Amino acid sequence: MTQLPALTDKKLGLVIDLDTCVGCHACVVSCKGWNTENYGAPLSDQDAYGADPSGTFLNRVHSYEITPKDAPAQVVHFPKSCLHCEDAPCVTVCPTGASYKRVEDGIVLVNEDACIGCGLCAWACPYGAREMDQEEKVMKKCTLCVDRIYNENLPEEDRQPACVRTCPAGARHFGDFNDPASNVSTLVAERGGMDLMAEQGTKPVNKYLPPRPKTDAQPEPEIDILAPLLAPIASDSKGFLGWLDRTLDKLPGA
Amino acid sequence: MHPAPSIIVFTVLSGLGFGLLAFLGLNMPDVSGWVLFVFFAVGYGLAGAGLLASTFHLGHPERAMLAFTQWKTSWLSREGILSVACLVVLGLYALLAVFFDTKLGWLGALGSVLAVATVFATSMIYGQLKTVPRWNHWTTPALFLSLSIGGGALLASKSEFAGLVLLFAAALQIYAYYDGDTRFKARGHSLNSATGLDTGPMRLFEAPHTGSNYLMKEMIHQIGRKHAQKLRLIGMGFGLILPAILLLFAHVGHVLVVPIILSHLAGMFVLRWLFFAEAEHVVGLYYGKHG
Amino acid sequence: MAQPVLETSPPVSDEVRKTTCYMCACRCGINVHLKKDADGNNRVAYIEGNRDHPVNKGVLCAKGSAGIMQVTAPSRLKAPLKRVGERGEGKFEEISWDEALDLATEWLAPLRDKAPEKLAFFTGRDQSQSFTSLFAQAYGTPNYAAHGGFCSVNMAAAGIYTMGGAFWEFGQPDWDRTKLFMLFGVAEDHDSNPIKMGLGKLKERGAKVIGVNPIRSGYNAIADEWVGITPGTDGLLILSLVHLLMSAGKIDFDYLANYTNAACLVNSDPDSPDYGLILKDDEGRALVMDRAEKRPRCFDKPDVQPDLTAVWENNGITHKPVFHLMLDRYLDKKYAPEAIADQVGISATRIRAIAAEIARVAFDEAIELDQPWTDFRGNKHDKMIGRPVAFHAMRGISAHSNGFQTCRSLHMLQIILGAVETPGGFRFKPPYPKPATAHPKPHSKVTPGAPLDGPHLGYPQGPGDLALDADGNPIRIDKAFSWENPLSAHGMMHMVIANAHAGDPYKIDTLFMYMANMAWNSSMNTAGTIKMLTDKDENGDYVIPRFIYSDAYSSETVAYADLILPDTTYLERHDCISLLDRPICEADAVADAIRWPVIEPDRNVRGFQSVLCELGARLNLPGFVDGEGNQKYADYADYITNHIRRPGIGPLAGFRNADGTGGGRGEANPDQLDAYIENGGFWMEHVPEEASYYKPWNKGYQEWAVAKGFFDAEQPYLFQLYVEPLRRMQAAAEGVGEIQPPEHLRARLREAMDPLPIWTEPFGEQVSHEDYPLHALTQRPMAMYHSWGSQNAWLRQIHGRNPMYVPTKVWEANGFAEGDWAKVSSPHGSITVPVAHMAALNSETIWTWNAIGKRKGAWALDKDAPEATKGFLLNHLISDLLPPKEDGMRYSNSDPVTGQAAWFDLRVRVEKVSAPTEAQPSFPVLPDLGVGQ
Ligand SMILES: Nc1nc2c(c(=O)[nH]1)N[C@H]1C(S)=C(S)[C@@H](COP(=O)(O)OP(=O)(O)OC[C@H]3O[C@@H](n4cnc5c(=O)[nH]c(N)nc54)[C@H](O)[C@@H]3O)O[C@H]1N2
Ligand SMILES: Nc1nc2c(c(=O)[nH]1)N[C@H]1C(S)=C(S)[C@@H](COP(=O)(O)OP(=O)(O)OC[C@H]3O[C@@H](n4cnc5c(=O)[nH]c(N)nc54)[C@H](O)[C@@H]3O)O[C@H]1N2
Ligand code: SF4
Ligand code: SF4
Ligand code: SF4
Ligand code: SF4
Ligand code: SF4
Ligand SMILES: [Mo]
Numbered sequence A: 001m002t003q004l005p006a007l008t009d010k011k012l013g014l015v016i017d018l019d020t021c022v023g024c025h026a027c028v029v030s031c032k033g034w035n036t037e038n039y040g041a042p043l044s045d046q047d048a049y050g051a052d053p054s055g056t057f058l059n060r061v062h063s064y065e066i067t068p069k070d071a072p073a074q075v076v077h078f079p080k081s082c083l084h085c086e087d088a089p090c091v092t093v094c095p096t097g098a099s100y101k102r103v104e105d106g107i108v109l110v111n112e113d114a115c116i117g118c119g120l121c122a123w124a125c126p127y128g129a130r131e132m133d134q135e136e137k138v139m140k141k142c143t144l145c146v147d148r149i150y151n152e153n154l155p156e157e158d159r160q161p162a163c164v165r166t167c168p169a170g171a172r173h174f175g176d177f178n179d180p181a182s183n184v185s186t187l188v189a190e191r192g193g194m195d196l197m198a199e200q201g202t203k204p205v206n207k208y209l210p211p212r213p214k215t216d217a218q219p220e221p222e223i224d225i226l227a228p229l230l231a232p233i234a235s236d237s238k239g240f241l242g243w244l245d246r247t248l249d250k251l252p253g254a
Numbered sequence B: 001m002h003p004a005p006s007i008i009v010f011t012v013l014s015g016l017g018f019g020l021l022a023f024l025g026l027n028m029p030d031v032s033g034w035v036l037f038v039f040f041a042v043g044y045g046l047a048g049a050g051l052l053a054s055t056f057h058l059g060h061p062e063r064a065m066l067a068f069t070q071w072k073t074s075w076l077s078r079e080g081i082l083s084v085a086c087l088v089v090l091g092l093y094a095l096l097a098v099f100f101d102t103k104l105g106w107l108g109a110l111g112s113v114l115a116v117a118t119v120f121a122t123s124m125i126y127g128q129l130k131t132v133p134r135w136n137h138w139t140t141p142a143l144f145l146s147l148s149i150g151g152g153a154l155l156a157s158k159s160e161f162a163g164l165v166l167l168f169a170a171a172l173q174i175y176a177y178y179d180g181d182t183r184f185k186a187r188g189h190s191l192n193s194a195t196g197l198d199t200g201p202m203r204l205f206e207a208p209h210t211g212s213n214y215l216m217k218e219m220i221h222q223i224g225r226k227h228a229q230k231l232r233l234i235g236m237g238f239g240l241i242l243p244a245i246l247l248l249f250a251h252v253g254h255v256l257v258v259p260i261i262l263s264h265l266a267g268m269f270v271l272r273w274l275f276f277a278e279a280e281h282v283v284g285l286y287y288g289k290h291g
Numbered sequence C: 001m002a003q004p005v006l007e008t009s010p011p012v013s014d015e016v017r018k019t020t021c022y023m024c025a026c027r028c029g030i031n032v033h034l035k036k037d038a039d040g041n042n043r044v045a046y047i048e049g050n051r052d053h054p055v056n057k058g059v060l061c062a063k064g065s066a067g068i069m070q071v072t073a074p075s076r077l078k079a080p081l082k083r084v085g086e087r088g089e090g091k092f093e094e095i096s097w098d099e100a101l102d103l104a105t106e107w108l109a110p111l112r113d114k115a116p117e118k119l120a121f122f123t124g125r126d127q128s129q130s131f132t133s134l135f136a137q138a139y140g141t142p143n144y145a146a147h148g149g150f151c152s153v154n155m156a157a158a159g160i161y162t163m164g165g166a167f168w169e170f171g172q173p174d175w176d177r178t179k180l181f182m183l184f185g186v187a188e189d190h191d192s193n194p195i196k197m198g199l200g201k202l203k204e205r206g207a208k209v210i211g212v213n214p215i216r217s218g219y220n221a222i223a224d225e226w227v228g229i230t231p232g233t234d235g236l237l238i239l240s241l242v243h244l245l246m247s248a249g250k251i252d253f254d255y256l257a258n259y260t261n262a263a264c265l266v267n268s269d270p271d272s273p274d275y276g277l278i279l280k281d282d283e284g285r286a287l288v289m290d291r292a293e294k295r296p297r298c299f300d301k302p303d304v305q306p307d308l309t310a311v312w313e314n315n316g317i318t319h320k321p322v323f324h325l326m327l328d329r330y331l332d333k334k335y336a337p338e339a340i341a342d343q344v345g346i347s348a349t350r351i352r353a354i355a356a357e358i359a360r361v362a363f364d365e366a367i368e369l370d371q372p373w374t375d376f377r378g379n380k381h382d383k384m385i386g387r388p389v390a391f392h393a394m395r396g397i398s399a400h401s402n403g404f405q406t407c408r409s410l411h412m413l414q415i416i417l418g419a420v421e422t423p424g425g426f427r428f429k430p431p432y433p434k435p436a437t438a439h440p441k442p443h444s445k446v447t448p449g450a451p452l453d454g455p456h457l458g459y460p461q462g463p464g465d466l467a468l469d470a471d472g473n474p475i476r477i478d479k480a481f482s483w484e485n486p487l488s489a490h491g492m493m494h495m496v497i498a499n500a501h502a503g504d505p506y507k508i509d510t511l512f513m514y515m516a517n518m519a520w521n522s523s524m525n526t527a528g529t530i531k532m533l534t535d536k537d538e539n540g541d542y543v544i545p546r547f548i549y550s551d552a553y554s555s556e557t558v559a560y561a562d563l564i565l566p567d568t569t570y571l572e573r574h575d576c577i578s579l580l581d582r583p584i585c586e587a588d589a590v591a592d593a594i595r596w597p598v599i600e601p602d603r604n605v606r607g608f609q610s611v612l613c614e615l616g617a618r619l620n621l622p623g624f625v626d627g628e629g630n631q632k633y634a635d636y637a638d639y640i641t642n643h644i645r646r647p648g649i650g651p652l653a654g655f656r657n658a659d660g661t662g663g664g665r666g667e668a669n670p671d672q673l674d675a676y677i678e679n680g681g682f683w684m685e686h687v688p689e690e691a692s693y694y695k696p697w698n699k700g701y702q703e704w705a706v707a708k709g710f711f712d713a714e715q716p717y718l719f720q721l722y723v724e725p726l727r728r729m730q731a732a733a734e735g736v737g738e739i740q741p742p743e744h745l746r747a748r749l750r751e752a753m754d755p756l757p758i759w760t761e762p763f764g765e766q767v768s769h770e771d772y773p774l775h776a777l778t779q780r781p782m783a784m785y786h787s788w789g790s791q792n793a794w795l796r797q798i799h800g801r802n803p804m805y806v807p808t809k810v811w812e813a814n815g816f817a818e819g820d821w822a823k824v825s826s827p828h829g830s831i832t833v834p835v836a837h838m839a840a841l842n843s844e845t846i847w848t849w850n851a852i853g854k855r856k857g858a859w860a861l862d863k864d865a866p867e868a869t870k871g872f873l874l875n876h877l878i879s880d881l882l883p884p885k886e887d888g889m890r891y892s893n894s895d896p897v898t899g900q901a902a903w904f905d906l907r908v909r910v911e912k913v914s915a916p917t918e919a920q921p922s923f924p925v926l927p928d929l930g931v932g933q
Helices: A026-037 A120-124 A162-166 A183-191 A237-250 B005-025 B033-056 B061-068 B075-099 B105-127 B139-155 B159-186 B191-195 B214-219 B225-249 B257-277 B282-287 C097-114 C129-139 C153-163 C192-205 C218-222 C234-247 C253-259 C322-330 C337-344 C348-364 C403-416 C493-502 C526-534 C556-560 C608-618 C636-642 C672-678 C699-708 C724-733 C743-752 C808-813
Strands: A012-017 A060-066 A074-080 A099-101 A108-110 A130-132 A139-141 A172-176 A207-209 B202-206 C015-020 C029-036 C042-049 C081-083 C092-094 C119-123 C171-173 C180-184 C208-212 C225-227 C265-267 C287-289 C296-298 C312-314 C317-321 C367-369 C384-386 C389-393 C426-428 C510-514 C546-550 C575-577 C589-595 C682-686 C774-779 C804-806 C821-826 C829-837 C845-849 C907-913
Touching: A012 A183, A026 A060, A026 A162, A026 C042, A074 C218, A108 A139, A120 A130, A120 B214, A130 B214, A162 A172, A162 C042, A172 A183, A183 A207, A237 C253, A237 C322, B005 B033, B005 B075, B005 B105, B005 B139, B005 B257, B033 B061, B033 B075, B033 B139, B061 B075, B075 B105, B105 B139, B139 B159, B139 B225, B139 B257, B159 B225, B159 B257, B191 B202, B191 B282, B214 B282, B225 B257, C015 C589, C081 C097, C097 C119, C097 C510, C097 C546, C097 C608, C119 C129, C119 C493, C129 C608, C153 C403, C171 C192, C171 C389, C180 C348, C192 C208, C192 C218, C208 C218, C208 C348, C225 C348, C234 C322, C234 C337, C234 C348, C234 C403, C253 C403, C265 C287, C317 C322, C337 C348, C348 C389, C389 C403, C389 C426, C493 C510, C493 C526, C526 C556, C546 C556, C575 C636, C589 C672, C608 C636, C636 C672, C672 C682, C724 C743, C804 C821, C808 C829
Parallel strands: A012 A207, C119 C510, C180 C208, C180 C389, C208 C225, C510 C546, C774 C845, C804 C829
Antiparallel strands: A012 A172, A060 A074, A060 B202, A099 A108, A130 A139, C015 C029, C029 C042, C081 C092, C171 C426, C265 C317, C287 C296, C312 C317, C367 C384, C575 C589, C589 C682, C774 C907, C804 C845, C821 C829, C821 C907
């Protein structure tokens, strides 16, 4: 099973908009909640109320600071979960066939019943998208909410990943990249969707939309064109009132 | 990478064991009876202890049988199959050789090939990982193989050959360090490429969690440069150069070989520890490391 | 091996119950998924947002999803507790509810008959203020308020006095139409999810976002333009924008003339006793000059044409329109960008560019809706004109000692643009708009054994409305509505413990608090507060003799109380988010909501409001007992259903009348709560289309508002650019009138009570800038709510400790490296804490996340929890009092108008030190209350 399918029927994945993500961690926790109750083993926590709490999460939000040469520093919030790569190295390294990429939709999954917990797939993933659960000793990763997106017990509109459904800013989009007319394909085309660590050759399905250029990028904005807009009418209130009277008198009906 | 003791023990011991077995399969040294038995016992002991140690690393060793299924793509699976094949083939060979005094040359040769292939497969588990540029290079299998062959020769009392191979390994190791030290950058991995953002220098502002996680513990082990340099010298000195000099220039008898083996083993543990401890995984970039 | 066959349609849960989140005060709708455990008990399995809910429309924040870990947290209190050791020792004995209520009654009943003011009842993060205040009113103490005074009363009061509503629950930007959005001083806000949803909408449309904030994180990180302002100077920046827009005539004259008091005539004769007051007719209605008739006429006459320019002379007294005063003030060169650029830390060119951008979008990109409407004068309009520029602000501008006037300035800026209640601008949420005059005035008349003479809190219109006794002394323990802070509309919870301890204005007997962590993160001078709670007098009695506290968890404050009333968690009780209180409406809809027990408590705890129902009855309080003296409301659910506030008006507006058809007004409906549950936990009704904008002046809206019961008669009004109640207070300070402020406050009142927005330097700036060169701030982390998120196993992994972020300049000057620690000192004290570098930060500012630091032993966390060893509170550096003036007088660290706590006035110094074993100061470990692991 660790052979990657040559083609998948659908290519499901996420588009994450870095121009919109405010770094609220909502997607992180809703993912934790959903996946603790659903697909496979619960996501465990260690030392939950202790001195060194840690736990399994399938989605984490980093924040980075960029210091462009000629502009004020910027902060970018950066959510990251499995990118469901087309050339998923995590799948091919797996000795047991537990890791696989689904033929029908390209979702990369771990069959927990077959996982020996060797950890090699996590080593093979450039993105840190796989975490070994310390309680169950099996590899956990984003399932693209495979148990939501087709789930007939959920209302149609809820058949989307938990993280997408919850994102307050609407920075996460889910869809089929094989369909050029899908929301995700359109966004990628319009906003220049990009790959993470393209040089690894993993061909991630998930795409990231870069932050739009900041308008404070130039330290001294050019206002020549706008300046006349705010040309003062008078230098004191008397002059101003005169101007106002003249203006109002010119209005129809005055 | 986190230098897990079980994996260090596994790779060092099994490398040595399969190295020795490779020589035994080629009838080197040319001994028989109980002496041969002891040699085989040592070979199997080392390889077996290594394999056993590796299972400590598994979360679910009870499912280990499944690991033999994915030979088409997985080096780990191949390693498992090859190691078992090697042990079975050479076991048969040893059985016939020790107890029936029948050395089937072709069977031994097949076993030797399997032993070398096993070591190669082990090395490829690391060598294939693009995520760890330091490993993802021909020097990784070359080193694993030469260390295994050198160590095997040492155990097989092929002193001079062992000395030469260990010297070669030392040279290879130096080159691996030299080239490996810059490979991460050379491959273009940076926080900018990791995030696809290229508008300026970047750094981690806040990690996703203030608590730690599996990735940080497993993948993001960093060792100070100075510390590493010292350990490199110690590891190569004790593991490769000292044994090589002694093997080549001193007359090695049954007595001297023991401290040489111990020195080699100690050095190997240091080198192997470093092999992991120095390996920078690209995921570290996301956590503000290797920048 | 073949690809495994997956069950892609597993059952999601056994049952979904819809209620309201309370992991923070935003009050989103949630679907609580329940599964039955082996014993058949319901267990919370998953929480998601309710798509139908007006607040969150399906989304949910990190805290909301983590609610599942809150209801299993080991820190939950288990039973009523009575203190047996000393305060702070944490020695308690579990008692029954009967014993607990007996004890409370024994303490409170005699007090009521003698001196009800000796009960100080303050409720912190209370979402039932219309109920808790009823209790306090019935008891008869003047000493009641919730937490608004230390939170953001500046924002609320400035908004109410200026335009009958403020940001947050009062209103919101027109997210669907605005083209330029400017955000001042917001990290997270109460409207957590709606702001994120709104920003998402703007981003989707490509509208421009400008973030004004010393720190570029969160919302400001995604802003298209960042204005990294120097803390405390926003008022200057805003007034400079006003200066530029006014000078250029880029203001909406029509809007100013018709909908604001810019045309109202102000007595401008310094010798007149009415100097500074607005000219009124005999019925007290403001007069404007009619441009056509050239004579003063009432502002609301159908054909009046209010004139912004004409002056009215009468009997030798000159009356000038407010607009003249505005021109005189704001055209002054001292507000020119060049004059203020250095102080605000923004270049003059950039300020000009922002003003130009605002003007361009407001006037060149104006929008018109084909929506006819009729104004309050009876004039018909066939269009709604929009100025698609919207503003929003919160504590970044309000939590400074100049916050009231800064908030006023911002409201003035939006008003002169005509961008309030017009398409694309700022919109009120029903039941707002509601002018200050339509709100109650504060009441404080105490009669032993009888209720107070009216509601405690409100909006004073002049000195006569202050809560002062015959000698001019404050009546309230927090000194709200006194000359120290006349317009303290939300009370001043942060002063209660200090004043009670000092016996100033008097000593109290019982402190009764609910849901406020006063012994830790919600106090300034935390160590001092702890000491005040434990101090004893010469007789060995506690200076604050009794302390009753209701919490749901083992917070730091629990250890200092004498009697603990353990509350349920939010999933285990009834609550009502009422229109009488702090509603959840949207600009397009009126709405309210409930909580109900979606799971049963597994401990001996009770909803606090239900406890008050019983305590009120035991104390025989009017309104809490029926005709026969029996308990009137069995519990809070009973109260919510059956309480009648005004004829036809109860706590919940939805599903009224026996048949559930009443919306807004109607008789009590015994099945009301079931109807809410059936409807997803809330009720909502849309604002009619023709009433959606211009609400204060829109006949359609006014009629609808009366029908819904927001008020009993239509009450259109003008926006108050010039706030007369402020002038009345100012006039008193100038010596006018009977009720006079004490001498030492005159000067500062004259300055602070300016009826037109003004900028003054924050009081915190008075310390030496050489000794304390930096500003220090806190921000709300989006994934953590004050102190109470730390007990949550998931959230504490995200924010388990907090570094002090310092800007590059400070980082380099101190030679800091990753992992370093620093001593941070203010005039009040010092802390030793981990530092981290942030470049996207105002170069004079350092900051940290708020309330991550925990006291050891609290919250059922391990005593070595990172929250206690590496996390820290900035509060140790913040004092409730300002440094002494020359005359030795120490004013409170708050806004002189409203008393709002000035958390962000803090100045500090940073020095590198070697790493201590843990963050300093460290307090003794709080003992385990038996609730822990
Ligand atoms: N340095 C600094 N300090 C600040 C601020 C700042 O910006 N900087 N901000 C200030 C502001 S604006 C505020 S509003 C305050 C907030 O400070 P607090 O009002 O003290 O807020 P919390 O820390 O959340 O404490 C509320 C208490 O309510 C308890 N609680 C939670 N749920 C329930 C429940 O269901 N029932 C009951 N009975 N109790 C419950 C919690 O356990 C906790 O003890 O902090 C202030 N402190
Ligand atoms: N997740 C979460 N949500 C919360 C809370 C919580 O604890 N956690 N608390 C709730 C409560 S009680 C409140 S009061 C609200 C408060 O919500 P906010 O008003 O967002 O309060 P703060 O987080 O204190 O953020 C204040 C912001 O003002 C900025 N600031 C400080 N001084 C200045 C200044 O002089 N000028 C400008 N322009 N900016 C300045 C700070 O950098 C910070 O970004 O949040 C509520 N929502
Ligand atoms: S929920 Fe949305 S806005 Fe929040 S961190 Fe995740 S992607 Fe970003
Ligand atoms: S992101 Fe990592 S885990 Fe996911 S498919 Fe790609 S390589 Fe595999
Ligand atoms: S940890 Fe499990 S899924 Fe990953 S490679 Fe090993 S067996 Fe495969
Ligand atoms: S798609 Fe599902 S599993 Fe993947 S990150 Fe989102 S919530 Fe988690
Ligand atoms: S913002 Fe989050 S915590 Fe607050 S009520 Fe909404 S979901 Fe709950
Ligand atoms: Mo607050």
